[in-house]
Amino acid sequence: MTKEGKFGVCYSVVAILPIITGTDKAILRQKTAPVSRVTKEILKLLKDMEETMEDAQGSGNALGIAAPQIGQSLRACLVRIDDKILPLVNPQITWKSNEQDIMEEGCLSLPDIYVPVPRALQINITYTDTKGKPQERGFEHLYARIIQHELDHLDGIIILDYI
Structure with missing residues (x-):
């Protein structure tokens, strides 16, 4: 996203936000609260x-980030799928396989x-994309x-809850 500044020069208005830790x-x-609609x-x-995710661990090592991690109680997260960032607004798991693994x-x-x-090896989800359109998609294994990790954040669950 860019904005026009003084003298017609465009500049980036993207921010790296502090990550909530502890x-x-x-x-x-x-x-988290659902997002009512996808706005600017x-x-x-x-x-x-x-x-923030790209900056957090340098050169694309972070696999996801959820809105609560940057101080926003909204049902939104990002996940890295096939080296691309997939934004998920109001994601919900609609199906999980019984088969799990532990990593x-x-x-x-x-x-x-x-x-x-422990996590299900396969899931189906629904979510809203950045154009405000509903989507359905299946994922397996690492994805x-x-x-599931990011959706845990949206439900107030952290990895220490699995101990």
Whole structure:
């Protein structure tokens, strides 16, 4: 997103936001509010979240970020799928496979902590895209795990809850 400044020069208005860290932060433990509609402000928030995610671990190592992690109690998150960032607004899991695996997970809000977490190997979700259109999609293995992790954040759950 750009804005025209003095003398007709365009500049970026993307921000890198501070990531909320620690186990005692109330916003990380709250169920988030649904996004009523995708507005310019929501699109700006998603872009800022993307920049924050990219900056957080350098060169694209972060796999996702949820709005509560940057201080916003909104049902929105970003996930890295096939080296692209997929914004999910109001995501919901509509189906989970019974088959699970357990892998260690880390979290931007809990630096240097890794916890073995059981997750469904396959999921189906519904979400709203950045154009405000409803979407349905299935994911498996690592991508299913990333989405389940981020949706946990939207429900006030952190990886330490799996211990």
